Amino acid sequence: MDFRKIALEKDRHDDLKNFKSKFLNNSNEIYLDGNSLGKLPLKSIENLNEVINKQWGQNLIRSWNDTWLKMSEKINLKMSKLINSDNDEVLVGESTSVNLYKILYSLLKSNQFKKNLVTDNLNFPSDIYIIEGLKEYTEKNEITIIDYESNLSCDINILKKTIQENPGIYCLSLVTYKSSFLYPIKELNEFAERNKSIIVWDCSHAIGVIDIDVKASKTKAAIGCTYKFLNGGPGSPSFLYVSKDILNHMQNPIKGWFGHSKPFNFENKYKPADNINKFNAGTPSVLSLIPVNTGLDIVLEAGIKNIRNKSIELGEYLIKIINNELYKFDVKIASPIESSSRGSHITIQHKEAWRICKLLVKGGQKRKKIIPDFRPENNIRLGFSPLYVSFIDLYETIQTIKDILENKEYLKIDESKSEVT
Ligand SMILES: Cc1ncc(COP(=O)(O)O)c(C=O)c1O
Structure with a gap:
């Protein structure tokens, strides 16, 4: 399955896509923490x-x-x-x-x-x-x-x-x-x-x-x-x-x-x-x-119903891509799979969750910064606020996590948990 193509197609047909421009955005960053602190609206x-x-x-x-x-x-x-x-x-x-x-x-x-x-x-x-x-x-x-x-x-x-x-x-x-x-x-x-x-x-x-x-x-x-x-x-x-x-x-x-x-x-x-x-x-x-x-x-x-509908679609897409790309690396989904029992973030678990989060936030030369959050002991919460998160954002996030796991990049990161992402 070509998840990139699916993401681009879904973004093209997204009725809420123009809402992102109402917020202060950073083009080199994917913000997946709107479930903790939402973005700043320009009008504010x-x-x-x-x-x-x-x-x-x-x-x-x-x-x-x-x-x-x-x-x-x-x-x-x-x-x-x-x-x-x-x-x-x-x-x-x-x-x-x-x-x-x-x-x-x-x-x-x-x-x-x-x-x-x-x-x-x-x-x-x-x-x-x-x-x-x-x-x-x-x-x-x-x-x-x-x-x-x-x-x-x-x-x-x-x-x-x-x-x-x-x-x-x-x-x-x-x-x-x-x-x-x-x-x-x-x-x-x-x-x-x-x-x-x-x-x-x-x-x-x-x-x-x-x-x-x-x-x-x-x-x-x-x-x-x-x-x-x-x-x-x-x-x-x-x-x-x-x-x-x-x-x-x-x-x-x-x-x-x-x-x-x-x-x-x-x-x-x-x-x-x-x-x-x-x-x-x-x-x-x-x-x-x-x-x-x-x-x-x-x-x-x-419209709250439109927001909820997009949130469900984002969640379903994210679950599919995680199942496809990350299961082989021992990543588990800790959130309900059934959309009617799930809100707008998906929590994944991995024993290296802390170091993966640090790498995501850090970004790199060829990689956007990705801001999820970490919750002890081994949870990474990926929050998708439908007003400014796109399908391609989720695609890029999962590809980045896959790269980190495939190359065991986390081994280069200090294990101490002195900061909260
Ligand atoms: C579910 C839930 N309840 C309560 C609170 C505490 O809210 P406040 O800091 O506004 O008292 C939070 C804060 O994040 C929360 O997530």
Whole structure:
């Protein structure tokens, strides 16, 4: 099979191919880490310059009323469009970790669910730390971490059995960070509801690349970061979604003035807003929100279904080429093979993963720099953000890895793991 020819053909027919020009690109680099930190949209440079020079630099405090307060609302509205929620069910602000804390604490205090906190061994460490930190508010002063045999994919039967036997408040990553496993969200939400439980979904690896529909999937609560497939920039604020069905029972543990029903009345007594705004705490981070607005505009323009379709095609192509070119070198695919169970990165494993990553990042005279990421112990994550990754990028990546393995180039690289790619 001529994989190069197939890649070129697929790129020619790619409806999203023009979106790459909306980002700052380096022609000598293939960026496969958009699942960690998305690229910089050119429009964000322009928008940030405008905000810094004009709105902050010249208009100063007046900009709150002129633009900044309204900007927050606009961003919330765009986010709600992206996940198909009502527009008063979403906020964008603060980190994913903080928003997760707010939702879980609030659910524990809501008396709507048994005070059991459960996650699994596929979840992102920060989520596990947050959950662990809340154990004093649970019924038995302990949390449950479901340990599937593998840390790469969920055993749905074990998960369901746990929900039946230990109903309560669950937190799962919709797409897992290590292997890109994608949970059947609707099936699990319905199962949880039948068993008096709720699942809070961490959508960090899904938002902007998976067509999340909170209404169709009956999702009640979710959070997720905006710096991966939404290209909001390093540390950009996360989103928080709470369905109206449960909002009335929930209170923000952080009672800051932006969660007050009338923040600008400056009353000494805290009275929470009676809508999603009660989950606000402090002043919006204007500079960090600007690129989120741009990132959302680009994703909404491309269409989340088109993005997901291209992501599936890229994934299927990548799996085929890995199977064909790399299996003989003991490279294993650690991600689900079935597209409906996979997000937008594919993890491959090799005992020399660390040194292979170092060589990819280094590039060479006849070789582009390729930026994947390494995750211990031996995982290389190849993230393909459909807005700027092409089929030929994936072809070149696999050919480069093949060259490295064929020539045992990794033997020339120091084994010490002092840096993270
Ligand atoms: C799945 C997942 N959850 C949570 C986090 C933590 O997000 P934050 O740093 O915004 O708190 C990350 C960060 O990469 C993540 O990938």
